[in-house]
Amino acid sequence: GTTEICSNQGKCVQGYCHCNKIPKTNQLYRGLYCECDDTSCPTSNRKICGGISHGSCVCGKCSCQQQYSGEACEADQSNKKCLSPNGQLCNGHGNCIQNQCQCKSPYFGRFCDKKQVVRNHLNTHCIESNKYYDDDDNDDDDDDDDDDDDDDDAVAAAAAADDDDDDDDLFNI
Incomplete structure (x- = not known):
């Protein structure tokens, strides 16, 4: 409490305080002794008590709507x-x-706690090419030797051409 008449924010007329206008606003101080300033609450999003949808200022403290909390009704x-x-x-x-x-x-998932990993086609071709070469090494058929060189060249050309390809495959981990 204050010992000053009408909290120095109003005039006493016939035993009652008549509150003054709060500077730079269209509101009056209020309360039995003009002790309340409903414009002096903390702000959130540049608005007193986060704005009318979040809460209202009551005598210098935010009174938050049901779904909001915090000093300035900032927490949804x-x-x-x-x-x-x-x-x-x-x-x-x-x-x-x-x-x-x-x-x-x-990121994805209920809490954005999973991350997609990007692998380009070149890595896929390298894996496929190694498998292809491993299969050929076990092949004893001499008639396909000339064809193997052509196939090897085709795989290498495809991998080189794919190096310029910007399309990526997405894999989840």
């Missing part, structure tokens, strides 16, 4: 289903929209 409680086991919203790799994680690429 409806995001609870987006909290990953580590306590981060969408594991730090997405946004919570309507209580579901919308993951940023290359």
Whole structure:
């Protein structure tokens, strides 16, 4: 409490405080002794108590709507289903929209906790080529020797041509 008449924010007229206008606003101080300033609460998103949809300022403290909490009604409680086991919203790799994680690429999963791995076609051809050569090494048929060289050249040419290919295959890990 204050010992000043009408908290120095109003005038006493016939035993009652008549509160002054709060500077730079259209609102009046309020309360029995003009002790309340409903514009002095903390802000969130540049709005007092996060704006009318989050909460309202009551005598210098935010009174939050049901789904919001925090000093400035900044914490949206409806995001609870987006909290990953580590306590981060969408594991730090997405946004919570309507209580579901919308993951940023290359992440996916309920909490954006899985990552897609990109392998290019060149690696796939190399693996296939090694298998192809291993199969040929076990082949005792002499008639195919000339054809093997042509096949080897074709595989090498395909791998070289694919080196310029920007299309990638996605694999989940």
